[in-house]
Amino acid sequence: MSKKYHFIAIGGAVMHNLALSMVKKGYLVTGSDDEIYEPSRTRLEKAGILPKEKGWFPEKISEDLDGIILGMHARQENPELIRAQELGIPVYSFPEFIYNQSKEKKRIVISGSHGKTSITAIILHVLKSEGIDFDYLIGAQIEGFDLMVKLSDAPIIIIEGDEYLTSPLDRKPKFFHYKHDILLMSGIAWDHFNVFPTFENYVEQFEKLVEMTPPTGTFIYCEKDPIVKRIGEGCQIAGVKLQPYNSHPSNIEGGKTILQTEKGEIPIHIFGDHNLQNLQGALYICNSIGVSAETFYKHIQSFKGAAKRQEILASSDSSILYRDFAHAPSKLKATVEAVKNQFPERKLIAVQELHTYSSLNKEFIDNYAHTIDMADEAIIYLNPKAVSLKKLELMDEETLRTGFRRKDLKLFTDISLLKAYLEEQTYLHTNLLLMSSGNYDDMDLTILKNKINQKR
Known part of the structure; x- marks a missing residue:
């Protein structure tokens, strides 16, 4: 019998994508929200899981549910959440559920204040172009992918690891929950001023994340960022493979960026020093899961960038x-x-x-x-x-x-x-x-x- 899950705040960008991916996997999915905007509304309607009415309805919460997935937009006093707690139904935040579904996979987490979506998008593009089976979670709609989330029986998952809070019940950063095997960190610059009141407090979250790397794990970090460089060079976990990276060598000719590689010059669509850092980090991630540099360069030429990024x-x-x-x-x-x-x-x-x-x-x-x-x-x-x-x-x-x-x-x-x-x-x-x-x-x-x- 198919498992049955209910989403509290199903209309969010990532939440509705997770709901759609679960329908695709064969789960029974219901949901509620007090506001659902486009494109979430049309996509949920097409999948047959758009709530009939706006609002929260405790009567939707029944004992036969396998779990509740709680969106960040919901509040602690949400009547559906209270009902689920009364019935003892497991309540998962979005990242907790992703981990729950990927315990047996190799988990690759992309972290940092900037560049996360672009790095993740590059990796996804290369793996898909090469025909490699993988799951993923990314924070934007990208070309060639119907959903922002995919959960299947694939052996690896690529996760864009956000430092923002997990849920109304869990005020820790999302990326703590994924329990990475391979971690990439792009750069640290104070963000989410309303959540992390000081820069020191913000940096501390990333330091804790690195400390969670298992002894068999890999930490790939951008040494061009002084804070990330300090964290990387200070990592004392025995057995962890440390891989610093910088901007990929390149030059600009007539408004076009050309990568300089051992196999010659490779023209690409993306540009800017930050994207050349993103590209180098993505290359090392691909290398760490068995994709050769030659294969990476073959496919990077057709990558046009993540949505709304240049x-x-x-x-x-x-x-x-x-x-x-x-x-x-x-x-x-x-x-x-x-x-x-x-x-x-x-x-x-x-x-x-x-x-x-x-x-x-x-x-x-x-x-x-x-x-x-x-x-x-x-x-x-x-x-x-x-x-x-x-x-x-x-x-x-x-x-x-x-x-x-x-x-x-x-x-x-x-x-x-x-x-x-x-x-x-x-x-x-x-x-x-x-x-x-x-x-x-x-x-x-x-x-x-x-x-x-x-x-x-």
């Missing part, structure tokens, strides 16, 4: 419109520098939507100092409604200029005015970079795309 929305001979997920200071700096270094002769207009709790917090803004120095024109967009919802103070232009250390920084707080301003610009020999973990209030990019596509 994603090209429009282009011409003289201009490109990029969308990027960059929001934390380290991500913002890396992305701006990558685009400017790739096209040094072009003007760069960089627009950043401050969207997360950390980025909207006046106490954190100094962490953005000099992150957009390489942009020729720097613009910040703030949605007053988003600031209000997070119960924060709306920062003015002067505060942002001081925080970013950029005297000519422009601030927009009305999306229609920002849209009009961007559409007024001429994009001859100019790249436009839109960065955010949000969506610019669904700003219509049609005119901008047409304007850039038609430039010659």
Whole structure:
């Protein structure tokens, strides 16, 4: 008989993907949520597991359930959760369930404040292209994969290991639960200011993660990041294989990045020093599970990047419109520098939507100092409604200029005015970079795309 699970907060990006993967595996799945947005809604409906009504219904929780999967969005006083606890039904957080389903597999965890999704996406692309059987968990929808989660009988699982909190009942980072065999750490830069109140406290989570590496395990770490380098060189676990990495050797020719390898030059689609670090780390992960460098280089040539990571929305001979997920200071700096270094002769207009709790917090803004120095024109967009919802103070232009250390920084707080301003610009020999973990209030990019596509 098929196992039966109920999701509390089934509408989340990763939660609904896990639900769909479990349906695919043959489990019976139900769920609840107080809000379900697209594309989750349509995808759940298509699979036949969209809740009939919004809200929480304790009567859905019955003794025949094999388990509850609890989303981060739910609260401790959730009536369905309380009912499950009364009935003694096992309650799993998302990462606990992933571990539960992968105890017998080799577990490879990709960690770090930045680059996790890109590194994981590169590994997934290479393994799939080579026809290797594997399971995975990744934090974004990527090309060539229907879901963000796959659970099967595959012998290995590649996990994007997030340091954010596990669930309302478990205030520890998610990545503690995966119990890795192989760990990669890309870099550490203070994020989640609302959860980790000090930088020292934030770094401590990564130190604890490394300490969980088994004596038969492998720790692959980016030595270009001084904190990660210190953690890697300080690892004293007997038997652990330590593998530092740096940026993969390369050069730029006419706006294209070319890898320098023992077998000759390899052209790739992705670019920027941060991506060359990501690529080198992914190569070492692939090597550690038996994929040769030659095989890796064969497949990396067709990798076009993870969704919303230097994603090209429009282009011409003289201009490109990029969308990027960059929001934390380290991500913002890396992305701006990558685009400017790739096209040094072009003007760069960089627009950043401050969207997360950390980025909207006046106490954190100094962490953005000099992150957009390489942009020729720097613009910040703030949605007053988003600031209000997070119960924060709306920062003015002067505060942002001081925080970013950029005297000519422009601030927009009305999306229609920002849209009009961007559409007024001429994009001859100019790249436009839109960065955010949000969506610019669904700003219509049609005119901008047409304007850039038609430039010659």
